[in-house]
Amino acid sequence: MLAGGSRTYHCKTKTLTFAELQAATMAPIDPHSFTDSSHPLATHISLSFFFDFSSSTILGAAALSLPRPHSGPFLLDARSLSISAVFEPHTKNPLPFSLSSPDPIKGQSLTVSLSNHSRFTVIFSTSPSSSALQWLLPPQTFKKTNPFVYTQCQAIHARSIFPCQDTPAARIRYSARLNFPARLSAVMAARQVERRPPAAGEAAGVCEDSLWCGEGRVVEEFVMDQPVPPYLFAFAVGEIGFREVGPRTRVYAEAVPEVLDAAAREFAGTEEMIRVGEGLFGPYEWERFDLLVLPRSFPYGGMENPRMVFLTPTVIKGDASGAQVVAHELAHSWTGNLITNKTNDHFWLNEGFTTYAERRIVEVVQGEGIAALNMGIGWRGLVEEMERFKDNMELTKLKTNQEGVDPDDVYSQVPYEKGFQFLWRIERQIGRPVFDEFLKKYIATFKFQSIDTDMFLNFLKTNVPGIENEIDLALWTEGTGIPPDAMEPVSDIYTKIVSLANEFNLGRMPREDEVADWHGQEWELYLENLPKSVEASQLLDLDARYRLSESKDYEVKVAFLQLAISSKCRDYHNEVEKTLKEVGRMKYLRPLYTALVQGSGMEEEKIFAKRVFSEARECYHPIAQGVVKSILAKHL
Secondary structure (H helix, E strand, C coil): CEECCCCEEECCCCEEEHHHHHHHHCCECCCCCCCECCCCCCCEEEEEEEEECCCCEEEEEEEEEEEEEEEEEEEEEECCCEEEEEECCCCCCECCEEECCCECCCEEEEEEEEEEEEEEEEEEECCCCCCCEEEECHHHCCCCCCCEEEECCCCCCHHHCCCECCCCCCCEEEEEEEEEECCCEEEECCEEEEEECCCCCCCCCCCCHHHHCCCCEEEEEEEEEEEECHHHCCEEEECEEEEEEECCEEEEEECCHHHHHHHHHHCCCHHHHHHHHHHHHCCCCCCCCEEEECCCCCCCCEECCCCEEEECHHHCCCCCCCHHHHHHHHHCCCECCCEEECCHHHCHHHHHHHHHHHHHHHHHHHCHHHHHHHHHHHHHHHHHHHHHCCCCHHHHCCCCCCCCCCCCCCCCCHHHHHHHHHHHHHHHHHCHHHHHHHHHHHHHHHCCEEECHHHHHHHHHHHCCCHHHHCCHHHHHHCCCCCCCCCCCCCHHHHHHHHHHHHHHCCCCCCHHHCCCCCHHHHHHHHHCCCCCCCHHHHHHHHHHHCHHHCCCHHHHHHHHHHHHHCCCHHHHHHHHHHHHHCCCHHHHHHHHHHHHCCCCCHHHHHHHHHHHHHHHHHCCHHHHHHHHHHHHHHC
C-alpha cells in the first residue's frame, strides 16, 4: 500500500513517479537485499516488541538512526510484515511509505520517503508465518507447561521480525525492550540491562498503553554495544533456567533440571576453549559466551549469535563430544561475528575460516586424533557435495553468484570444507607459525567489518608476498570442484577406519575389539565411507551387533538410517519416522527426506515421506519446512 499520498519528481526529460525514480536509482549492494548502495547504512536501531502468544505475532516499533540526514526514497527489507505507520520521532509527523509486491526470495521492499531525516520510526506487526520465528505450543516444549518462541535469522530472515537493511554488509548496534507474560523470561544475543514492570506511556505506538502495561506482563531490556550484521539478531522467550559453567558462561535451557544438568556437564570445558581461542586468534571481544539449548525443533546444530550461542539439544551426547559444536560457534566469535562476509556470495569467509579455527581449538583441547577425525568427516562431506551439485557446479565455488538463488536452498558443506581446505593449503605452504601470525593480523585489521573475497585475497598477497605464485588463488576461489592440491587428511585413526569400511564392502564386519574404543565420530566416519547401496542383509547384521539404529548420537543414527533407506531395507521405516518426528535439525532432515524420495522405483518411500512431513511439519522451524518442501517438490 502507499501511505501519505503519491508524489512525482521532475527531471530535465520527463516527470517520474515515486516508483519510477526508485527503480531508476536503485543499486542493491547484495543479491539478497533491497538495500541501496547510495543510501546510508543505519548505525543503530531501537526496538520495542510486544509478544502476543495467542496470535503468534509481535507488535513492534523500530526507530532507525542514520549516520547522516537523507532525502528521497530510503529502502528497507521486509517479509510478511504489516506496516501501520512511519513517522519522524520528535514531531510524530507521518512519513510516506510503500511496500513493493513480494519477491519469492527477498520479500518486500519497504520504501520510506525522507526529507533531510536522520531518524525515523516504523510501527509494524509480524505474521504468524514469519520465517525467522518459531512459536511453540506448550506440548511442543520439554516442560510442556508454557509456550516458547525463538528466532533464527541467518541468512536473510531478520527482515521477517523487523524492517531493516538485512544484509551482512550493514552492521548495527541496537537496544531492545521485550514485553511478555511475567511467568516467562527472555534471553538475547545482547547485554541484559534490567527486568522490570512495564512503564505507562512507553508503548511508543506499538500498541495501546493498557495492553502494553497489562496485568501480569514484564519488560526485559537488552543492549548490543558492538555493531553486528542483522542475521546475528536473536532472542528466545519461554520458561528458561540456567546453570553456571564458567566465569564467562552460563548454559540456558528450558527450566527442566535434567536438561540443564546434562547441558552443564556436556559444556563444562567451555572456558578452557575460550582461553585457547584467545591464544590462537586474539582477545575475545564479546564479554560473555553464554549458551542456550533450544527445543528439538531448532533447525541447525548451532547458531553463533554473539554473547548467546543457540544450540540444538542433539549435541548433548553425554560424552562431551558435543562440545565440538560449541568450539565451532566459539570460533565464529573471531571469524564471522568479528569479521563478516559482505554478502552470502562470500559465505566461505565466515564458515571456511571458522571450520579451520574450530579444528585448531579442538586439536589443543581434545587432541590431534579428534581433530583428524573431524577433518576426515569433513572431507567425506565435501566429496558428497560435489555429487549433490554435479548439475550446478557454480555452487561448488567458494566465491559464488547467488543472484536469484535462495541461500537456504543451496546451504551446503562447500563453504565450510572447501574453505577449510583452502586455508589449510595456505598453512602448508607458508608453515603454521607464519600462518598463525597472519591470522592474528587479519582479525585485528578487519574486526567489526564486513569484507569480500577480493579484500581477503589482496590482504593475503600483501602480507604473504608471492603467495599467488605458489597457490592458484583464482582456481581455489573461483574454480569449481575440488582443486588438485586439496588434501585428504592422513592419520592413523582415519586410515584405520577407512580401511575397515573398505573391508566391509568385501563382506567383513569390524570385530568388537577393533571398535571397542569408538565413539560417535568414529562410527560416523565409518558409515560415511560405506557405499550408499549395500545389501540389506549386511546392514541388518551390522545393526544386530552394534545397535547403530538405536544410537543416542544422531550423527550415527541418521548415517545408518540413510544407508538403510538407500539399500531398500524397509525394516527401519518406524525408526526413520520416529527420527523425523522428534528432531528438526536440517542436517538430519535433509539426507533422510532426500534418501526417501530420490531415485526411481521408490514410490512407497515417496508416499511415506510425504505422509511423515504432513504429520511432522508443524514441529519444524519455518526454515526447515521450506527446505523439506523444496526436496519433496523436486522429486514428487
